[in-house]
Amino acid sequence: MRARLAQATRTPPGRLRLAGVVLAVLTVAFGGLTAWQLETRASAADRVVSYSQPLSRDAAEIHRSLADAATTASSGFLLAGTEPRDVRARYEQDLAQAAKLISQAAARTTETSPAQDSLSRLNQQLPVYAGLVESARADNRQGIPLGGAYLRYASEQMQTVLLPAAAELNTIETRELADDYTAARSVPWGAYGLAVLTLAALGWVQVTLFRRTNRVFNVGLLGATAAVLAGTLWLAVAGVTTGSALERSDHEGATPLRALNAARVDVLSARLAENLNLVARGSTATYNGQYADATKRLAGIAGRSTPMRRRSGSLPNALALAPGAADQALATAADQYDSWQDRYQDALKAEVGDADYQGALNKTVSATDTTSTADAAFNGTDRALAQAADIEQARFEAAADGTAGDLRLAAGAAAVLGLVAAAAALRGLGRRLAEYR
Amino acid sequence: MRSTTVPTRSAAALAVLAACAAVLGGGGPSGAVPTAATGAPQAVQQTQQQQAQSDTCDIYASVPPSSVDGPAVKAIKARRSLVIGVDQNSYRWGARNPNTGQIEGFDIDLARAIGTAIMGDPEKVVLKPVATADRVDAVQKNRVDLIVRTMTVNCKRMEDVAFSKPYFSITQRVLVPKTSPAKNLDEAIGGRNVCVAKGSTAADVFDPAKNGAKKDAGAHLTVVENQLDCLVLMQLGKVDATMTDDGLAAGQAAQDQTVRIVDGDVQPEVIGVAMLKGSTDLTARVNQVLADYHAGGEWGRSYDRWLKPYMLNDAEHYWPVPH
Known part of the structure; x- marks a missing residue:
């Protein structure tokens, strides 16, 4: 082998032939590697847009729907015979939404995925929960206190079985999204490295030829250089622009959405505890404790006098991470949240201070009053957060959509340019080689 | 829970x-009652x-009945309201009827009777739900004047609060x-x-x-x-x-x-009405109301209304009689 190589390099045509082979291999390899690396990133970007982000969004929505169902069921319970149709409809809608998304997620999840376990728990426990809520409703309508015990039991099942399973699913899907983001945004160092090597080889061959033949330009080799340069440039531009688009979709979409979803679930937990305290009718301090914990998680212990941004908790966190477009909605949410806290304190004062249970109940949730209750302010918070979520989801889509297409186009271009460069280099060297015949 | x-x-x-x-022997009595x-x-x-x-103390012991207004009763009257701690979760004893919004039951009847007898006006009686674990504290911190909430009389509790004569076994x-x-x-x-x-x-x-x-x-x-x-x-x-x-x-x-x-x-065990330890005149007053409430037949009627359908015996079986 070594001998044959030495033989080949001893004569000028041999050297030229060898250079031709090396350049052809390098340019084709550059095109191939670049195309392959960009295609890998394109499919990761595709997964982000059409698979892992929607799954992560659905997992968050399952979590939120379940928490919302528990909260709404408890509101309906407190209103008993006067439960408005809307409240019942919202509960049913929550259950339907959760059931639909659970089965969709199950269909999209592979047999071996760690998500299977949480999904099957959700699947098994959702009907159990719904049955307990119906028992609570039936007992409550007959006026027997057992209904309250059933509702508290149902809520406990929700809090200790269903919501943790949903949170787990959410974590798994979020991790998958993060992995896809990393894959889509990783820099194709291999392609860059090979580009440099190929350009160096082309340059070296041209300089050597210039020294030997005193001909300044070899059109073929120049063309090959231009093609490789164009491929590299395309690679760089596509890499940087899609990278920054994905970065933006994460920064303005996926990440703030995650923070927002955490805040929304905390809002629902607080509202559920507030209701359960009234369901328990002063028989335990557990639920006031749960309320305090949930609101502390949400926005810390600082009150209205501290601006939301300066508090610590999931709501200020969602506010800090949110893109400017969602600021307005989040400001409304923060404002409504503070009203809700005031009304909660009012109701608590009525219940504990003045022993006015009915008064406390009326201040918290009412079938007729839909503006000045704690429930109304909670709904205001919830709606504003939902609006912010829509905005952030739209930002995500606007930024991430099309990145896979751009990467795929660049991959195709790099493959073609690699072949063009190989052909041009061989042609250019072929001209020189012809001079030896 | x-x-x-x-x-x-x-x-x-x-x-x-x-x-x-349990499985093999299933069935069992299935009467309507x-x-x-x-x-x-x-x-x-x-x-x-x-x-x-x-027991090391006498759970039937309490001050003798009296209808004289002492300092504690006068203070409550001056405040124009008597606050009674009750339960709103014990069906037939003290439970909130979700359809009417009212707390009702055997203990509630008694609480209202005591309140009306002392204040002379049912409007001046405030029923305040108190959690089981919070009963002693609510009395000691003056958040309620009385507790009528299936509260068991025992020696340990008698160190913390005063009890009326027991009203139920x-x-x-x-x-x-x-x-x-x-x-x-x-x-x-x-x-x-x-x-x-x-x-x-x-x-x-x-x-x-x-x-x-x-x-x-x-x-x-x-x-x-x-x-x-x-x-x-x-x-x-x-x-x-x-x-x-x-x-x-x-x-x-x-x-x-x-x-x-x-x-x-x-x-x-027996249950009684709990109140602040030093207010002996209030305790005596409550004992008087209890004696009248029982003697007048209201105690038995309230029992018949709320509890009899579900209890094993007639009312008098449950009226505590000291040994």
């Missing part, structure tokens, strides 16, 4: 056998007195599903999964640390926040039996036609 299972004694094999027996079982009044009365005597009873073959209390709890409320007398009955009467029954305890949570768990088949006092047991049986109270009882 987070529940914890506490095996008081390892008797798994016994439990399995008992469970098999939830409390078809017959009580044993004589035995009850006896154990009750033994128990009362074995209770014992711990056991509820089982009607399909259970258990014939008496011991069969119902022996080696079974038994539900009790946290901090309740029933929990003490099984507590070796408190030398409870049934500490050796081999029962597996499921401890929940509220006695009603036991009925939920029993309906869902997660526990075999529930121990609670006969008043609350009656409330549970009233809410579920498919459970029954088994024969036998343990841990006889």
Whole structure:
């Protein structure tokens, strides 16, 4: 082998032939590697847009729907015979939404995925929960206190079985999204490295030829250089622009959405505890404790006098991470949240201070009053957060959509340019080689 | 109502056998009256007195009745409202009717009678729901003037608050599903999964640390926040039996036609009205109202209205008589 190589390099045509082979291999390899690396990133970007982000969004929505169902069921319970149709409809809608998304997620999840376990728990426990809520409703309508015990039991099942399973699913899907983001945004160092090597080889061959033949330009080799340069440039531009688009979709979409979803679930937990305290009718301090914990998680212990941004908790966190477009909605949410806290304190004062249970109940949730209750302010918070979520989801889509297409186009271009460069280099060297015949 | 299972004694094999027996022997009495079982009044009365005597203090002791307004009563009258701590979760004793929004029951009748007698006007009586664990504190911190909330009189509590003369005798009873073959209390709890409320007398009955009467029954305890949570768990088949006092047991049986109270009882106790320790004139006043309330027949009528359909005996059986 070594001998044959030495033989080949001893004569000028041999050297030229060898250079031709090396350049052809390098340019084709550059095109191939670049195309392959960009295609890998394109499919990761595709997964982000059409698979892992929607799954992560659905997992968050399952979590939120379940928490919302528990909260709404408890509101309906407190209103008993006067439960408005809307409240019942919202509960049913929550259950339907959760059931639909659970089965969709199950269909999209592979047999071996760690998500299977949480999904099957959700699947098994959702009907159990719904049955307990119906028992609570039936007992409550007959006026027997057992209904309250059933509702508290149902809520406990929700809090200790269903919501943790949903949170787990959410974590798994979020991790998958993060992995896809990393894959889509990783820099194709291999392609860059090979580009440099190929350009160096082309340059070296041209300089050597210039020294030997005193001909300044070899059109073929120049063309090959231009093609490789164009491929590299395309690679760089596509890499940087899609990278920054994905970065933006994460920064303005996926990440703030995650923070927002955490805040929304905390809002629902607080509202559920507030209701359960009234369901328990002063028989335990557990639920006031749960309320305090949930609101502390949400926005810390600082009150209205501290601006939301300066508090610590999931709501200020969602506010800090949110893109400017969602600021307005989040400001409304923060404002409504503070009203809700005031009304909660009012109701608590009525219940504990003045022993006015009915008064406390009326201040918290009412079938007729839909503006000045704690429930109304909670709904205001919830709606504003939902609006912010829509905005952030739209930002995500606007930024991430099309990145896979751009990467795929660049991959195709790099493959073609690699072949063009190989052909041009061989042609250019072929001209020189012809001079030896 | 987070529940914890506490095996008081390892008797798994016994439990399995008992469970098999429960399945095989299914059926059981299925009369329409939830409390078809017959009580044993004589035995009850006896154990009750033994128990009362074995205490280190006299739970029947209270100041003599009087209708004179002392400083405590005058202070309350000057405030123009009497605040009475009540329960709103004990069916038929003190429970909020979700359809009317009113708290009603045997204790509530009594609370209103006491309030009206002292204040002369039912409008000046404020009923304030108080949590079980908060009762002593609510009295001591003056958040309520009186507690009428199935509150057991015992020596330890008598150190913290003053009690009226007792107005009801209770014992711990056991509820089982009607399909259970258990014939008496011991069969119902022996080696079974038994539900009790946290901090309740029933929990003490099984507590070796408190030398409870049934500490050796081999029962597996499921401890929940509220006695009603036991009925939920029993309906869902997660526990075999529930121990609670006969008043609350009656409330549970009233809410579920498919459970029954088994024969036998343990841990006889009396319940009374609690108030601030130094207010002897208020205590005397409450004792007077109680005496009149009982003598006038209102006590019995209230019993008949709220409790009789679910209890085992007539009213007079439950009026505490000092030994």
